[in-house]
Amino acid sequence: MDKFIITGGQRLTGEVSVSGAKNAVVAILPATILAEDVCRIENIPNISDVTAMVKILKNMGAGIKYINPSTLEIDTRFVRSHVVEHDLTKQLRASYYLIGALIGRFHKAQVAMPGGCYLGLRPIDQHIKGFEALGAEVTMEENAMVNVQAEHLLGNSVYLDVVSVGATINVMLAAVKARGLTVIENAAKEPHIVDLANFLNTMGADVRGAGTDVIKIRGVEKLHGCEYSIIPDQIEAGTYMVAAAATRGNVLVKNVIPKHLESITAKLIEAGATVIEDDEAVRVIMDKRPGHCNIKTMPHPGFPTDMQPQFSTLLCLAEGTSFVSESVWDNRFRYTEQLTRMGATIHVNGKTAVIEGVEALKGAPIRADDLRAGAAMLIAAMAANGVSELEEIQHIERGYENVVDKFRSLGAIIERRSFPDDEEKVQMTAG
Ligand code: EPU
8 A cells, every 4th residue: 555654834835837637637538538549638637537448448449659658649449349348337426428429429338337436426317318318328237337228329418417527428418410500508607617618629529618618519510639738627726726825825826727727716715815917927936834714616707616625725724614504416525534644624514624723733644535535535645733644545646646646846845655464463463
């Protein structure tokens, strides 16, 4: 088992560069299936979700070549399979984008239900509703296989009952080569939705309105290969911004789109940080104890749920009481138990957490319950007094490229160490 060992109490200072967006790349990689051609994609983050998606595409017959560590060439001309088994899909949530891409290309898909972080129930009823509206028949098999078949895909109106990033993306993928016009109403507006639409349009699709809540997709007969560069990761950027504030540091976060960070910037300023925006960078300076503030997570452009654990960690150190309300996921406060071990005072009641700020956190053995919870634990450990041992770090590596090196370059004391598994430990003791 690998762990991060973190000695807290260092102010983070210096510069860090943000990688390509995880939630964009995991949609754009499956979208290449629709091209039936060669795509060259730049600014690919080196994270395990990408490794998993690349493995799935290779398995389906795609030719994949790394031109350099952040540029991939993907040839989907010879993809033949429309079946993806559970041992592959279980590694990441975004594997369900293969359904939209496969039915867009082959009019059929058999894809096992996806894995991903546990954040409460993660239904896919809105994805199914969208596929059915386009004329597909969807059945769920006992072995958790989602089976989708369509004689023809015909454009239609799809009103999403909940604002869903995944359903918006899946319906876009299924609709780009459908006959006629598809209109997605109450669509999600996240930056990665816009990035996917731009990628599809670069391949010759006709997608308009991405970034608003009505997306119009006029089906085209054929797409073609293209060159494309993934946008910077909004949440990775936000994580470094909050880490700077929590350690009372001064960090320049580079390669960002400041507009995507507005809700995070606004809350950091409310908590007492100075945030200086440049064209493609933001500087965060915090030279005092943070002040309390309230946050409520919302679909974009609201405060992102994927920043809630990290920001709540900052509020644990604030002067006064903060209220955090999670309105996207049913169960996204599990990590607070770990913060409590470090001396935080948090009371969770359903989808609200009341945080009474303390002067300092103390190092402890802690666990990354999921990707963003793991990022929050890193921030807590870097801001705390003493040493923390952080377990289950594979969750963090799903979405943060070179996280140890990046934080070290800012002055954090952090290392990745391998420990024998518990089972091995028991055997060693017994022996
Ligand atoms: N929902 C439904 N039915 C559906 C789909 C969603 O009821 O068919 C509900 C969900 O239960 C949830 C809400 O709608 O309450 C929003 O879910 P959404 O579909 O937007 O989430 P997702 O597509 O599964 C993506 C990100 C998550 C991020 C959410 C919200 C990817 C691969 N994942 O998930 O990112 O939290 O949008 O912004 O893009 C992360 O990166 O750590 C992460 C969990």
